[in-house]
Amino acid sequence: xxxxxxxxxxxxxxxxxxxxxxxxxxxxxxxxxxxxxxxxxxxxxxxxxxxxxxxxxxxxxxxxxxxxxxxxxxxxxxxxxxxxxxxxxxxxxxxxxxxxxxxxxxxxxxxxxxxxxxxxxxxxxxxxxxxxxxxxxxxxxxxxxxxxxxxxxxxxxxxxxxxxxxxxxxxxxxxxxxxxxxxxxxxxxxxxxxxxxxxxxxxxxxxxxxxxxxxxxxxxxxxxxxxxxxxxxxxxxxxxxxxxxxxxxxxxxxxxxxxxxxxxxxxxxxxxxxxxxxxxxxxxxxxxxxxxxxxxxxxxxxxxxxxxx
Amino acid sequence: xxxxxxxxxxxxxxxxxxxxxxxxxxxxxxxxxxxxxxxxxxxxxxxxxxxxxxxxxxxxxxxxxxxxxxxxxxxxxxxxxxxxxxxxxxxxxxxxxxxxxxxxxxxxxxxxxxxxxxxxxxxxxxxxxxxxxxxxxxxxxxxxxxxxxxxxxxxxxxxxxxxxxxxxxxxxxxxxxxxxxxxxxxxxxxxxxxxxxxxxxxxxxxxxxxxxxxxxxxxxxxxxxxxxxxxxxxxxxxxxxxxxxxxxxxxxxxxxxxxxxxxxxxxxxxxxxxxxxxxxxxxxxxxxxxxxxxxxxxxxxxxxxxxxxxxxxxxxxxxxxxxxxxxxxxxxxxxxxxxxxxxxxxxxxxxxxxxxxxxxxxxxxxxxxxxxxxxxxxxxxxxxxxxxxxxxxxxxxxxxxxxxxxxxxxxxxxxxxxxxxxxxxxxxxxxxxxxxxxxxxxxxxxxxxxxxxxxxxxxxxxxxxxxx
Numbered sequence: 001x002x003x004x005x006x007x008x009x010x011x012x013x014x015x016x017x018x019x020x021x022x023x024x025x026x027x028x029x030x031x032x033x034x035x036x037x038x039x040x041x042x043x044x045x046x047x048x049x050x051x052x053x054x055x056x057x058x059x060x061x062x063x064x065x066x067x068x069x070x071x072x073x074x075x076x077x078x079x080x081x082x083x084x085x086x087x088x089x090x091x092x093x094x095x096x097x098x099x100x101x102x103x104x105x106x107x108x109x110x111x112x113x114x115x116x117x118x119x120x121x122x123x124x125x126x127x128x129x130x131x132x133x134x135x136x137x138x139x140x141x142x143x144x145x146x147x148x149x150x151x152x153x154x155x156x157x158x159x160x161x162x163x164x165x166x167x168x169x170x171x172x173x174x175x176x177x178x179x180x181x182x183x184x185x186x187x188x189x190x191x192x193x194x195x196x197x198x199x200x201x202x203x204x205x206x207x208x209x210x211x212x213x214x215x216x217x218x219x220x221x222x223x224x225x226x227x228x229x230x231x232x233x234x235x236x237x238x239x240x241x242x243x244x245x246x247x248x249x250x251x252x253x254x255x256x257x258x259x260x261x262x263x264x265x266x267x268x269x270x271x272x273x274x275x276x277x278x279x280x281x282x283x284x285x286x287x288x289x290x291x292x293x294x295x296x297x298x299x300x301x302x303x304x305x306x307x308x309x
Numbered sequence: 310x311x312x313x314x315x316x317x318x319x320x321x322x323x324x325x326x327x328x329x330x331x332x333x334x335x336x337x338x339x340x341x342x343x344x345x346x347x348x349x350x351x352x353x354x355x356x357x358x359x360x361x362x363x364x365x366x367x368x369x370x371x372x373x374x375x376x377x378x379x380x381x382x383x384x385x386x387x388x389x390x391x392x393x394x395x396x397x398x399x400x401x402x403x404x405x406x407x408x409x410x411x412x413x414x415x416x417x418x419x420x421x422x423x424x425x426x427x428x429x430x431x432x433x434x435x436x437x438x439x440x441x442x443x444x445x446x447x448x449x450x451x452x453x454x455x456x457x458x459x460x461x462x463x464x465x466x467x468x469x470x471x472x473x474x475x476x477x478x479x480x481x482x483x484x485x486x487x488x489x490x491x492x493x494x495x496x497x498x499x500x501x502x503x504x505x506x507x508x509x510x511x512x513x514x515x516x517x518x519x520x521x522x523x524x525x526x527x528x529x530x531x532x533x534x535x536x537x538x539x540x541x542x543x544x545x546x547x548x549x550x551x552x553x554x555x556x557x558x559x560x561x562x563x564x565x566x567x568x569x570x571x572x573x574x575x576x577x578x579x580x581x582x583x584x585x586x587x588x589x590x591x592x593x594x595x596x597x598x599x600x601x602x603x604x605x606x607x608x609x610x611x612x613x614x615x616x617x618x619x620x621x622x623x624x625x626x627x628x629x630x631x632x633x634x635x636x637x638x639x640x641x642x643x644x645x646x647x648x649x650x651x652x653x654x655x656x657x658x659x660x661x662x663x664x665x666x667x668x669x670x671x672x673x674x675x676x677x678x679x680x681x682x683x684x685x686x687x688x689x690x691x692x693x694x695x696x697x698x699x700x701x702x703x704x705x706x707x708x709x710x711x712x713x714x715x716x717x718x719x720x721x722x723x724x725x726x727x728x729x730x731x732x733x734x735x736x737x738x739x740x741x742x743x744x745x746x747x748x749x750x751x752x753x754x755x756x757x758x759x760x761x762x763x764x765x766x767x768x769x770x771x772x773x774x775x776x777x
Binding site for chain 1: 501504505506508509510511512513514515517581582583623626627628629630631
């Protein structure tokens with residue numbers, strides 16, 4: 001594995017398997033009464049969040065703490081400019097404090113790349129702008145692997161605002177690396193330029209795609225996209241691209257529903273689907289996030305020995 | 310003071326001269342041109358193996374003074390110009406305050422004379438404050454001591470077709486040129502880079518080629534309608550080159566420029582997320598680079614202009630989306646041109662591309678592959694004389710720059726550049742004369758370097774060193 005985790009594109013199939021296997025191992029820690037191992041004792045992990053994302057921050061925080069790392073949370077909401085201090089100055093400050101790893105969430109695509117140039121610490125991309133969110137993809141793959149024997153030929157539909165979605169980019173990269181067959185479903189306005197080069201199939205018709213899928217991953221659609229004219233109304237969006245009970249019935253019996261959260265119930269996903277005990281693995285995704293992030297921190301920070309589970 | 314430039318290859322596009330000749334400079338003017346000139350009383354400068362040509366002319370620079378003297382000043386920018394072989398540069402009006410009145414353009418030109426490293430021909434703003442709302446006093450700037458004959462809201466397109474029409478018509482009274490930055494702003498709101506495969510993968514909002522092409526098409530139609538003189542800044546996409554080619558063929562009064570970064574770099578460079586590669590218009594695709602090269606080869610594009618855009622270090626050492634667009638260019642333009650467009654003289658005879666024809670099969674420019682070392686292509690897109698033309702007489706044709714661009718003939722002001730077309734060097738941003746450091750060519754090996762620059766007979770650069 002590379003020194004940093006910036007993009008899912010940096011991970012080979014071997015890397016991904018290693019992360020998922022390590023995560024499975026570490027998940028056992030979470031099942032114990034004392035949910036903690038001493039692996040990263042004395043190491044410091046900084047959660048540097050320029051955007052609000054309580055769930056991702058908490059997930060990383062718990063992951064680091066369960067490995068006995070010291071955790072500091074640096075919330076720097078707003079752009080570096082409006083705050084007055086530049087990202088570079090923040091990076092230099094954290095570096096001077098001897099931080100071992102920086103988990104960064106930032107509203108600007110590519111910010112983790114800039115950060116990685118300025119610090120010696122390990123950088124983990126926890127979501128950058130409209131670009132990538134590689135740990136989300138890894139926890140999604142982990143969740144799929146709990147339900148399916150492997151990725152080869154696994155049919156995954158990613159539905160919604162692919163254009164602005166960091167979850168979609170990282171998932172397409174990781175899933176295609178693992179041999180899954182990805183189909184992107186969205187209105188044409190929410191698909192990126194030359195999406196045909198992504199190695200995924202593309203469809204504008206959710207109903208045509210649904211019955212063939214093993215996994216249906218719904219993306220959050222943001223209200224401001226409607227205001228920016230990408231689609232005429234939330235109602236029309238829900239009608240064409242929302243996953244409701246009727247569409248759930250059209251899915252294969254074994255197929256699962258995923259969502260990176262937070263959900264817009266009634267828009268891209270109906271409440272009855274989100275809460276479906278048989279189909280929805282949304283709560284599993286959240287739980288698995290901790291194990292996968294533990295595995296990543298463990299592997300990137302080079303835990304001294306294999307965890308005794 | 311007499312100076313004899315002896316034994317160089319004199320390339321003078323204005324006269325068509327290309328061959329060995331001495332150039333005798335006396336009292337700031339060219340005194341004689343020819344072989345075996347008498348050196349009596351003159352300091353002899355050996356130019357064997359070097360090219361002697363008119364001083365380079367840059368239609369498009371940002372010197373940041375007044376307003377952002379922390380990024381560049383007229384002094385540091387003029388020094389960068391001289392080191393790049395330039396004797397004349399045209400500073401754009403997007404200063405603070407904006408050069409939309411006689412006072413600012415006169416101040417800029419006067420400060421340039423005071424510095425004395427290059428002649429400045431300021432570009433005046435078309436609209437007050439470059440706001441795109443009402444015409445600035447073009448007449449006052451034209452009749453000022455700065456004698457402005459080129460107007461632009463560069464950096465901002467003229468959104469309203471009617472306003473551009475009026476500017477093109479009104480400027481006719483002064484035989485002035487209206488230079489437009491072609492960008493349909495409604496298509497580029499929030500855009501960070503060229504729209505394509507790379508922008509999609511990088512999650513950066515795209516600037517589609519059509520946003521440039523449609524404004525170029527509009528501008529050409531308005532030039533045709535008004536009979537005004539239109540100049541197109543930094544043409545970057547193949548479709549725009551094609552539109553200009555067609556317009557020229559039907560006699561529209563249009564000239565156009567291309568920037569070195571648009572014929573040497575592609576959007577692949579953005580993968581680093583280093584905003585040193587952020588520029589407007591953005592770095593495009595390989596096919597666009599090829600089209601710009603062919604446009605320069607057949608004369609569709611008249612001039613190479615740097616769009617030299619210095620930015621303070623702290624303004625570029627930020628996230629991509631936060632950084633302002635712009636790149637340095639003055640100190641690298643000649644070398645990038647020679648490296649990317651002109652065949653390597655040590656690798657056989659350059660074969661200029663026949664104008665108007667289809668592109669012959671050739672090796673792609675290895676430098677287009679990011680990070681790849683520059684391997685000199687044996688055949689070029691332009692021969693050396695044509696490349697020199699696009700840097701000297703070509704730009705001097707686009708607007709008035711009296712005394713610049715040649716001819717190198719007795720009586721003409723001795724504004725000259727002397728360069729070694731074969732020497733290779735590696736760009737080091739720390740060694741640039743510009744106050745800023747945002748060159749996209751840092752670490753690149755380039756071929757061709759300026760030895761001497763003379764402004765009215767006085768060395769502004771000698772042996773590669775600025776003289777003040």
